[in-house]
């Protein structure tokens with residue numbers, strides 16, 4: 001009798017990274033099972049909240065540019081396969097003092113990869129994007145290939161294309177534990193045991209828990225996000241006139257936001273949130289007084305938005321590494337286990353490409369991308 005609970009690979013976690021990997025493996029004809037502890041589109045992880053920035057220029061490091069270029073193509077491919085609208089490209093501006101990390105890092109990545117971009121003065125920025133009124137000591141770098149993704153729709157599309165290709169995706173079924181089983185793995189849930197040749201741990205903020213024996217230096221960071229409703233000139237927040245933006249309002253401190261979507265004009269401060277060791281201990285309540293630092297940051301670029309009323313607010317979590325680069329690597333003791341983790345607040349845009357990278361690692365043992373910055377043992381080196 002064929003053992004129906006035996007798979008080529010099991011993917012634990014069906015958020016951004018897990019759903020993409022499940023999809024890519026299923027498209028290659030692998031028999032795959034995805035396990036997700038919560039319902040589709042849940043709001044306890046890192047992939048909810050209606051929008052995620054995608055940009056081609058990458059101030060964090062130019063090494064991410066080839067990966068985001070591949071991700072861009074794969075998001076479009078996923079749109080074709082699923083019939084869903086996932087990515088809107090309307091441009092983005094990276095704002096800050098000329099010598100700051102955002103502007104200088106954006107220009108460095110553009111120069112290194114010969115990316116189209118324009119440097120805009122405060123006046124040129126206002127002429128093109130009327131909601132923005134930049135203080136005189138700031139500049140903006142325009143990235144025409146920036147825009148935003150719909151994270152819930154992206155994850156749904158990956159899971160549905162995976163299912164069409166034969167994958168099994170089980171929601172509300174947490175992986176309670178995993179262990180090596182010969183050259184393969186065994187995963188336990190409340191419904192029983194599943195065995196597979198390979199395991200992908202894509203548990204996002206829960207990966208520290210799934211990999212307790214490795215003592216990874218991960219920090220879970222609470223983020224507060226607000227949807228604002230400007231009181232006047234509301235059309236200047238429409239996507240045709242309002243790009244995504246990242247603004248370095250204080251050395252190394254960044255806020256970012258999106259054009260007006262059905263929930264409002266979303267904005268947030270990146271990092272600087274309360275930290276904990278476990279996502280279950282993150283404070284999930286949120287108070288409007290928490291928007292004070294965001295309002296103060298926005299005042300020198302978007303004065304109208306800085307005083308807008310709050311329509312909605314939400315809490316999300318980052319899983320951070322100390323250097324804010326990801327982990328994409330095999331488990332140091334168990335080569336049949338691939339770890340996909342710790343996207344440190346900037347991973348969503350790459351999910352389509354990382355799904356492909358991870359499927360390449362599992363099926364061919366290698367990827368065409370340089371993954372040396374994402375090694376799991378880099379803190380011990």
Ligand SMILES: Cc1cc2nc3c(=O)[nH]c(=O)nc-3n(C[C@H](O)[C@H](O)[C@H](O)COP(=O)(O)OP(=O)(O)OC[C@H]3O[C@@H](n4cnc5c(N)ncnc54)[C@H](O)[C@@H]3O)c2cc1C
Pocket residue numbers: 012013014015016017018035036037038045046047049051052053054173174175176202203204205206207210223225268316317318340341342343344345346347348349350
């Ligand atoms: C507020 C906010 C804004 C962001 N903005 C951007 C942005 O603009 N651009 C960008 O590129 N990135 C952004 N990010 C980062 C990006 O969203 C994350 O890097 C990405 O979503 C992480 O994906 P993931 O698959 O690792 O985690 P998740 O999407 O959280 O998925 C992990 C999944 O694993 C499941 N899981 C965990 N343990 C188990 C278990 N034992 N059994 C079964 N399932 C399990 C969880 O329930 C969860 O669904 C943002 C993040 C936040 C929080």
